[in-house]
Amino acid sequence: MNHSHEGFQNLTNVDVALARFLQSVRKPGTQTESVLVAQSSVRVLAEDVVAKSEIPNSDRSVVDGFAVKSVDTQVASDRNILVLRVAGESRLGKPCTGTVRNGCAFAIATGSIVPKGADCVLPVEDVRRLTRHKIAVSNPAKPGENLLRKGEDLTRGKVVLTRGRLLRAEDLGVLKILGIKRVRVVRKPRVAILSTGNELVDSQQSKLSSQIVDINRLVLSAKVKQFGGMPIDYGIVKDRKELIIETLREAVKIADMVLVSGGSSVGPKDLVPSCVNAAGKPGMLVHGVAMRPAMPTGLASVSGVPVISLPGFPVSATFAFLIFGRPMMTKLSGAKSVPEAKLQARTLEGVKGVKGYRTFIRVVLKKSDEGFTARPIYSQRASVMMSLVAADGYVVVPEKSGLIPKGRLVDVTLLT
């Protein structure tokens, strides 16, 4: 009798389990689609984007001022004020035809084309306007000063955005500058979601009901959407082997990943692992993970599609998804991994894990004068939904230590 393993013979380390699960998928991110640039934010780029023109397309001033020849200003100083003649103007959005000659200056606005002959721009606040046609200069300027050279921002032929990039708002700007109207992105991963259990209902009929409202499909769907996927709801499936197998076989035909919650353990009523094995090869890759919560998690591959058998408790199902489902979605989308943002906080009390398990302790954050503090939620039970809802994030207690002492600086992964 091994109480801590709750019937599991062997538990797999979290990292080993995740690696085995991720390796089961080949050729991710191959399904692509074309979308309007304006709708491409937070999508994963499916192709490299190469600059087909120079940006800017000519030398442009980056200040309001006067375009001049730098040689004309070289001896300028407070004691040797030079006078230049304002011989023309380069106006915003208009071609500039004139040429700047020695001893001359062209008035120029930020963003305008630097006229021929000039090689730098004097900022308006650095010169004194003497008359309409004359300016006084008391600072020397260097060639190239205050202008952006043709192609300095984007050179033709340069790879500007690479395949796998999660497109940001500013990237859309670059695509627009380059005259690109549509862009090829990876199709959103389709994630089939079902719950198993005779006790589950979608709404409670009476206050004294012995049934349980299924919230896993709703929570997982919202998380899948949030992380860039497209959830497909397969509803509640009764605890009947043939029904579960049939649903799994249907789901793997359509979806890029399948999430099945409930019945994931090793008891006689835990039907999902054997159904997963019956649905297709190779079936379960990992069953039972050395983690708390979500220990009775199964990771599988059915006919090339990753399947997660998530424990029924919503807290466990959420962690099984965060630790295994989310990285799999990133892999499926072909996205380059983005650094996970964490926050450092000092523990206000000891953070107790379960030795031998990677323990995800839900904490409440408070801002103090010396940064953030973290305090574990009173109840860490997987059966208590509020242990997740009331938390701002979680602290990972490593398998070996079992305890993080009070007063330590720890990484807190934010729940978003």
Next chain:
Amino acid sequence: MNHSHEGFQNLTNVDVALARFLQSVRKPGTQTESVLVAQSSVRVLAEDVVAKSEIPNSDRSVVDGFAVKSVDTQVASDRNILVLRVAGESRLGKPCTGTVRNGCAFAIATGSIVPKGADCVLPVEDVRRLTRHKIAVSNPAKPGENLLRKGEDLTRGKVVLTRGRLLRAEDLGVLKILGIKRVRVVRKPRVAILSTGNELVDSQQSKLSSQIVDINRLVLSAKVKQFGGMPIDYGIVKDRKELIIETLREAVKIADMVLVSGGSSVGPKDLVPSCVNAAGKPGMLVHGVAMRPAMPTGLASVSGVPVISLPGFPVSATFAFLIFGRPMMTKLSGAKSVPEAKLQARTLEGVKGVKGYRTFIRVVLKKSDEGFTARPIYSQRASVMMSLVAADGYVVVPEKSGLIPKGRLVDVTLLT
């Protein structure tokens, strides 16, 4: 002649400017709407949610096992194995009518109702099944062990989620458990976006054109959406005072915030600040901020609606939005501030700011064995769009220091 201020007489500190801007808005988050719970993720809750029922609605087992009276097990040990009679079963999703009597046990599945008479559950892996009707117990159990008490997760009358909460996926689960179908959320902030400038076009006609493709509306719209707002595109407005004033007056009637990019400085062609003042009271609150980029930013209030006059360079416009627009959106949405997630990295070279200015230096992150390193992008010019696009995040160099030395651990705010 004050070169560094580029024509501005006074520059306002970033924090002072932001505080003044935020204070200009009264009664934020008062416009609300009702949405389906399934569609409420990442919306801001407009009302407290109170539990109207107990969750769970009765004592429930959190393991597969046997419901017993704890007193019956008190003397059990490896040397004193007790035998209990399996007298009934509490099945998932079925009412349990029987009562557990002394010396008896009811088989029970995770999530099932604990039958009358029992006050704890023995996990299946802790007992030995002797016959169909007999189990051997060698561990004592405490009252309440392995069960979740009625109301232990949610007590009736308890405030479960508070007004101003940015709803997370798991919150949707709690709302569903409580039988709530629709929830009142704050209306998404409507943000009017326009660009000014005679040189601006929406697509380049020729490669040699002197015009400039406006990307600020596209980038700002995507950011507004990403941060939970609803952008309203007011297009490109020519550099004509009456046109700009008219558009501003229209926009403040409909929008919760207005973003105007271009013409934000103090030159003769910078029309926006005076137009903002002409459009309504009190007009400009701050003009010129001690920051780089985005120094020529104006913060205003027109007829009670916050207006930002953003510099025309896309990099500057983006930072003006991130530093002033985003916090204003949070305020307008009535959301409680969520801790901003940052990442710590070691500087690979000195990070040079401009003394007297809060400088936002764009950096590239690399993961190394000892965590992340940060290296400033080669060009930090506001006119170079790639200084933003090629960056993973930014480091803030404080006004006083002007320089963060090589080898320092710094906070990097991720660009997302």
